[in-house]
Amino acid sequence: MLRVVLRTLLIQLLAALLAFYFIAPLAQPLYWALLQAALALLLAALARQRGLARWQHAAFGPLLMLALWLALPPWVYLLAFVLTYAVSRNALTEQVPLYLSSRESTAALAAWLPHGARVLDLGSGDGRVVLRLAQLRPDVQVTGVENAVLPWLYSRLRHVLAGRPGNARLCYGNFWQQDWAAFDVVHAFLSPVPMDRVWQQFLNKCCANSWLISNTFTINAQEPDQRLPLQGVLQKELLIWRHPHGTC
DSSP: OHHHHHHHHHHHHHHHHHHHHHSOTTTSHHHHHHHHHHHHHHHHHHTTOOTHHHHHHHHHHHHHHHHHHHTOOHHHHHHHHHHHHHHHHHHHHTSOOOOOOOHHHHHHHHHHSOTTOEEEEESOTTSHHHHHHHHHOTTSEEEEEEOOHHHHHHHHHHHHHTTOOTTEEEEESOGGGSOGGGOSEEEEOOOSTTHHHHHHHHHHHSOTTOEEEEESOOBTTBOOSEEEEOOOSSOOEEEEEEOSSOOO
16 A cells, blocks of 8 residues: 555656646646646556546646635545545555446346356445346345445445345455355456456365456456457456366
C-alpha cells in the first residue's frame, strides 16, 4: 500500500513541477491545471497505470485548483476522503479499482456455468454479477465477497429489492480469507496486479476439476484453457482455467 501511495504522489509531484516550469500556477491557474493534468496523464501511462487510474491522475490537479478557488471548508475534504476510501479502498490496498462487469460478460458466464455450480465472485462490488447469475441460472449458488463498504451496502440493497433470492449471497469481508475449496467456480474481474496471486490461491486452495474465470485480465505464467470472446471495448474476453490437480 505504501508503495502505491508513494508512486501516486510522485506522479502528481513530477507533473506539478514540470507544469510549473512552463506556467506559474498563481499567474495562470487554469492553464497550469490543464497542463498538470496532461502531464500527469502522460506520466501515469509511462508508469503503466491502467484505465481509470490514469484519468484519476489527470483529474487531481484541476480538482485541486477548483477546490482552492471555491474555498471549501475542511470538513468537505475529510468527507471526500472517507467516501473515496469507502468506495475504492481496494485501489489503495490491492491496486484493484472498482470495475463493474458488463451484462454481456455476465450473460456469457451464465451460459457457460456447469449445472448446479457453486460460484465465488471475488470483489463483488455492487452485486450485479451475483444477482444477475442468480436470476439467469436458478440452479447455481452464487456467493460474492466485497470489502469496500459502500459498494457492499449498495449490493445488499439490490439484494433486498430483487426479493432476496435464495441462491445469492453477498458477504462483507476479505476474499483471500474465504474457503475457496467450497466452490466449483471462482470468478474474478480485478486488475492485472493480483492475478498471479489469484492463480496461486486457486492452485493451493481449490479442489480438482474446479474452474477459475477472469474477465479480461490474464495470468502471466499460465495460458487459459478456454477463451470466450466479448464485444466490449474494455471487457474483451472471459479467460477460463481448469484446475490441474486440486487438493481435495
